[in-house]
Amino acid sequence: MRYAKVMLIGWVSITLLLIAALIAIFSAADSTSTRALSAQRAANYVWQLPPGFPVPNVPVDNPMSEAKVKLGRYLFYDPHLSSDSSYSCASCHSPEVAFSDSRPVAIGVTGQKxxxxxxxxTNVAYYTTLTWANPALTSIEQxxxxxxxxxxxxEMGMAGHEEAILGYFQRSNVYRQMFADAFPDEPDAINYQSVSMALASFSRTLISGNSPYDRYTFQGDQTALSPSALRGMKLFMxxxxxxxxxxxGFNFTLDTSYQGAPxxxxxxxxxxxxxxxxxxxxPADNTGLAATTHRAEDMxxxxxxxxxxxxLTAPYMHDGSLLTLxxxxxxxxAGGRTSPYQSELIKGFTLTDQDEQDLLNFLHSLTDDQFVNDPRFSNPFTITASEESP
Ligand code: HEC
Ligand code: HEC
Known part of the structure; x- marks a missing residue:
């Protein structure tokens, strides 16, 4: 009897142990296969990079996928992503002007400047830091x-409307499907983490590398740049x-990073x-790096x-204060407006009228018409309104 009791307890504990072990094995197998699956999906993503362009960095927790890029494109152009369903990312980032807005400063949904x-x-995937002056901001997702x-x-005024806006996506069959396709490992994919991941993935695809400059430099087309633009390039360099x-560098900014770059x-x-x-x-609302570091020399x-x-992106500078190239x-x-914090590289020079025209022609040779007209980046609602619009 005592022996039987001991045996029973023994069996029960062995069975419990076994179950625990099985759960552990299954969940490990499950998460490994999930991870393997996501990795496989990411590996299947094919970048369509122009000749001479390196592969952009992508955060490990938000690998690229066709489904995410597609969802991101819809979200980018969807005015439901605002306080009163009137404003989208594209209200400020419009494709025909290389995803800018032709205004001196941006204007939000409430009219606030x-x-x-x-x-x-253009090529936002290659920046190391984002926005005009924020060294801490290094991911498009953020x-x-x-x-x-x-x-x-x-800007889009979504604070206070979070639930209502998600509700719109939850009610839409097309969006429910797109979120599920983009985040197949998540049972409830309609949330703001997915929204930001999809928007970031779409933004990373906005790659421009087929301007006359690119055709000359990377594609061996000796005739792509006029003699004037070539003289302008020499002056620029x-x-x-x-x-x-x-x-x-290839993206015309020192603030560049990509896979394999130090x-x-x-x-x-x-x-x-x-x-x-x-x-x-x-001006007090635009002190640049000093706004975050509070160091005088960062003014x-x-x-x-x-x-x-x-x-295509006039007017120019962080506050749109210079109207033309x-x-x-x-x-x-003129060497800037001589400030004690000015870079020593800004020292002024003289240009003849011809030099100026040459430089302007060079800057114009950086315009990529194929990029601004690329159907992959265009508003999906106007193209597929009949069958695909949510
Ligand atoms: C009200 C106009 C406006 C709207 C709407 C808007 N943006 Fe912007 N965007 C800006 C401005 C202005 C900046 C520069 C911000 C700064 O320097 O503080 C910017 C910067 C960015 C950058 C960084 C670019 C770079 O070169 O570092 C990304 C990426 C971006 N926006 C994506 C988006 C996406 C995606 C949306 C939609 C969710 C969106 N924006 C909506 C005005 C807007
Ligand atoms: C010391 C580094 C430096 C040098 C040298 C320099 N730039 Fe800039 N450039 C910048 C920075 C930084 C900005 C943004 C400044 C701001 O908004 O306050 C800028 C902005 C610009 C813009 C406006 C871009 C936009 O999207 O608004 C143009 C155009 C431009 N530079 C062209 C040139 C040309 C042409 C030369 C040579 C004559 C030149 N830069 C030399 C650093 C430099």
């Missing part, structure tokens, strides 16, 4: 939360003008755009913007 100029999203939920300034020391600290520069008090002050330091498609060249030729 942003202190800064809307950035074009960045896209700002226009959605930010309140100073209000010259020591006297020093443009290419900051607007460097990690470098992002440089930020003061080009002497303001000196309000004789001591180098910039007016901004990220070097890429110059790809720059002829001619104004920009005039500004650099």
């Amino acid at each position: 942003h202190p800064r100029n809307t950035q074009g999203l 960045q896209v939360l700002m226009p959605m939920f930010g309140e100073t300034p209000v 010259s020591d006297a003008l020093a443009c290419s020391q900051c607007h460097a 990690a470098v600290e992002s440089p930020f520069f003061n080009i002497g755009l303001y000196n309000l008090d004789g001591k180098g002050a910039y 007016g330091r901004f990220r070097v913007p890429s110059l790809r498609n720059v002829a 001619k104004d920009v060249l005039g500004f650099y030729a």
Whole structure:
């Protein structure tokens, strides 16, 4: 009897142990296969990169997939992603002007002005840091939360409407399917983490590398640049003008990273755009890097913007204060507005009228017409409204 009891307890504990072991084995197998599956899906993603372009960095927890890019494209153009269903990412980032907005500074859904100029999203996948001057902001996933939920300034005004907006996606059959396809491992994929991941994935595909400059430099087309644009390129690369020391490399900015590139600290520069008090002050709402570091020497330091498609993204600079490329060249030729924090590379130079025209022609040769008209990046609602629109 005593023996039987001991045996029973023994069996029960052995059975319990076995069950526990089986659960452990199954869940391990399950998470390994899930992980293997996601990795496989990511590995299946095919970047369509222009000749000469490296593979962009992608966060390990948000691998690229066709389904995510597709969802991101819909979300990017969908005005339901705003307080009153009137404003989308594309209200400020419009494809025909290389995903910028032609305004000096951005204007949000309530009419509130942003202190800064809307950035074009050309090749945003290659930036090390995002926005005009924020060294801490290094992922597009994080960045896209700002226009959605930010309140100073209000952009899409979604704060306070979180549930109602998700409710819209939950009620839509098409969106339910797209979220499920994009996040197949998640039972309840309709949430803001998925929204930001999909928007980031779509943003990473906005790659432009088929301008006349690219055809000349990377595709062996000797006739792609006019003699004038070629002279402009020489000036751009010259020591006297020093443009290419900051607007460097294939993406025309030092703030570039990609797979296999060594990690470098992002440089930020003061080009002497303001000196309000004789001591180098910039307007209080746009002090650049100093706004986050609070160091005097960071006053007016901004990220070097890429110059790809720059002829389409007027007006220029972080506050849209220079209206044309001619104004920009005039500004650099004058050596900025001489501020104590200005980079020593901004020292002024003289251009003949021909030099100026050559430089302008070179800057225009960075315009990629195929990019701005690419159907993969266009508004999906206007194209597939009949059968596919949610
Ligand atoms: C009200 C206009 C407006 C809306 C709407 C808007 N943006 Fe922007 N976007 C801006 C401005 C202005 C900046 C620069 C912000 C800064 O420097 O603080 C920017 C910057 C960005 C950047 C960083 C670009 C770079 O070069 O570092 C990304 C990415 C971006 N926006 C994506 C989006 C996405 C995705 C949406 C939709 C969820 C969106 N934006 C909605 C105005 C807007
Ligand atoms: C010291 C580094 C540096 C040098 C040298 C430099 N730039 Fe810039 N450039 C910048 C930075 C930083 C900005 C953004 C400044 C701001 O908004 O306050 C900028 C902005 C621009 C813009 C506006 C882009 C936009 O999207 O608004 C153009 C165009 C431009 N530069 C062209 C040139 C040309 C042409 C030269 C050579 C004559 C040149 N740059 C030399 C750092 C530099």
